[in-house]
Amino acid sequence: GAVVSQHPSRVICKSGTSVKIECRSLDFQATTMFWYRQFPKQSLMLMATSNEGSKATYEQGVEKDKFLINHASLTLSTLTVTSAHPEDSSFYICSARVLAGGSDTQYFGPGTRLTVL
């Protein structure tokens, strides 16, 4: 299947700082990427849909000014958590949408564990 990478895999930061997480599709182009948040022992919560060349679409309740998404190219989307606070600590996972040969699915990255002190 398609490979999606995330960087960093783990990050610890101080409260009030900003953290950038990168999501890359390694062997395909992704016009659409998704950002999810996952709390321990819970399902994936969609935060936003990232479209190359246009503004991201945020889910209800997700602050777009706090979670900045940029889809700079067909292989890269970034999520920046601005002015991070301890409650932002979570597992952030991106996925890339693959449209090929009538198939439409998502492949996930390995996730980024964010800890805000």
Place this chain on the structure above:
Amino acid sequence: GENVEQHPSTLSVQEGDSAVIKCTYSDSASNYFPWYKQELGKGPQLIIDIRSNVGEKKDQRIAVTLNKTAKHFSLHITETQPEDSAVYFCAASITQFYFGTGTSLTVIP
């Protein structure tokens, strides 16, 4: 919007036995149903999927069945092995993916 329910939330089986996880969905327009396996500290990995024009799909020890009339689909794992232990998520999709709440599967050696 779509609502996906998944059962059971936890499942323990003896090595070699079969495991079945079931999901129901509410929107009859959903046409794509993937299953993901997530190991601790990792991202979900697609293990099998099925589209609404197919009733069953099999890949070695893993199979998925879909009942469109009843709006439910199931994951079947046969001859379970300890490395099958993980959290499994179902999803239903039209354009956006709607995930189930996950099933923690433990295969006891």
